[in-house]
Amino acid sequence: MGWQRSGVSRRAAMALAAGGLAATSLPPTASAQDMTFFRIGTGGTAGTYYPVGALIANVISNPPGSRPCDKGGSCGVPGLVATAQSSEGSVANIEAIESGSVESGFCQSDVVFWAYNGSGIFEGSPPQRDLRLIGSLYPEVVQIVVRHDSGITSIPEMAGKRISLDVEGSGTLVDARIVLESYGMTDADLQAEYIPHAPAVSALREGELDGFFLIAGYPTNSVFDLVQEGMATLLSIPAEDALGLFSDHPFFSLSVVPEGTYPGLPYISTLAIGAQWVVSPDLPEELVYGITLALWHENSRALLDSGHPAARQLKLSNALLGAAIPLHPGARLYYKEVGLDLSHVPLPDDEPGVI
Numbered sequence: 001m002g003w004q005r006s007g008v009s010r011r012a013a014m015a016l017a018a019g020g021l022a023a024t025s026l027p028p029t030a031s032a033q034d035m036t037f038f039r040i041g042t043g044g045t046a047g048t049y050y051p052v053g054a055l056i057a058n059v060i061s062n063p064p065g066s067r068p069c070d071k072g073g074s075c076g077v078p079g080l081v082a083t084a085q086s087s088e089g090s091v092a093n094i095e096a097i098e099s100g101s102v103e104s105g106f107c108q109s110d111v112v113f114w115a116y117n118g119s120g121i122f123e124g125s126p127p128q129r130d131l132r133l134i135g136s137l138y139p140e141v142v143q144i145v146v147r148h149d150s151g152i153t154s155i156p157e158m159a160g161k162r163i164s165l166d167v168e169g170s171g172t173l174v175d176a177r178i179v180l181e182s183y184g185m186t187d188a189d190l191q192a193e194y195i196p197h198a199p200a201v202s203a204l205r206e207g208e209l210d211g212f213f214l215i216a217g218y219p220t221n222s223v224f225d226l227v228q229e230g231m232a233t234l235l236s237i238p239a240e241d242a243l244g245l246f247s248d249h250p251f252f253s254l255s256v257v258p259e260g261t262y263p264g265l266p267y268i269s270t271l272a273i274g275a276q277w278v279v280s281p282d283l284p285e286e287l288v289y290g291i292t293l294a295l296w297h298e299n300s301r302a303l304l305d306s307g308h309p310a311a312r313q314l315k316l317s318n319a320l321l322g323a324a325i326p327l328h329p330g331a332r333l334y335y336k337e338v339g340l341d342l343s344h345v346p347l348p349d350d351e352p353g354v355i
């Protein structure tokens with residue numbers, strides 16, 4: 001089921017902002033016709049996007065008959081029923097938003113920028129200008145996972161090894177190739193495989209792969225299990241090696257996987273990009289306003305903190321980091337009301353006067 005207009009009104013969204021959630025809750029007699037169905041394209045179930053998406057879907061949902069926010073119930077948009085939908089990742093989610101098969105999706109900030117501008121991996125394709133930002137969620141880091149018995153201790157030593165770069169259409173594949181290129185390597189230097197994350201984990205465990213690339217928030221449950229079982233470790237991308245990337249790929253930043261994130265591993269130097277939540281500009285302003293407010297509502301913090309560790313990194317103060325495409329008008333209105341600086345956020349082509 002796609003997006004359906006419900007009884008959610010601008011007044012209801014504004015009442016949410018004022019904290020008057022009890023007044024906006026739907027009555028117990030509300031029917032299915034009062035509901036809005038909203039899909040979030042995420043990633044594979046073994047990665048980070050899917051569990052974080054499921055948490056956020058719970059945060060923004062408020063089905064008919066739910067308890068009011070001020071009485072311990074949902075602080076989501078009245079009548080909204082959101083679901084996390086697994087997918088092949090960033091590129092697939094952008095394509096799904098463009099086609100209308102989902103209302104929103106999680107995407108890497110580099111892939112979002114390239115799609116919007118028709119550059120990078122989208123070079124030669126028309127710019128996909130029908131994309132708008134709800135906000136940045138959390139940093140995603142490059143995780144290069146290798147078997148303990150593979151003999152691989154650095155990226156150059158991956159030459160000739162069986163390495164999965166993830167599937168066509170995934171942001172992981174894009175960034176894996178950028179990292180390899182920085183070392184003068186291409187797919188041809190490896191025994192490259194193009195396997196989704198969950199099967200790649202199984203293949204590494206069975207000795208059919210020597211390693212795989214993953215772009216995800218940490219800790220990633222499947223990687224945690226491999227490390228805990230003594231099957232795998234992570235490679236570093238030393239800062240001195242990474243610095244040369246930034247002139248051509250400014251969406252990257254230096255990062256680390258903190259010591260103890262995975263059992264027995266020290267801190268790992270690596271690269272990070274932002275995980276962003278993207279929607280179609282065709283969604284009503286009041287709906288996206290309510291979703292944005294629910295995401296950052298103070299009462300949502302407990303639910304986000306109770307789930308996947310990556311969700312604990314969601315902070316309103318970071319919501320506009322790496323914002324390289326226009327905000328949806330509903331999200332822009334919310335951020336303007338709470339006083340965030342919007343001066344660095346691009347404006348839509350057809351709205352030059354909007355700030």
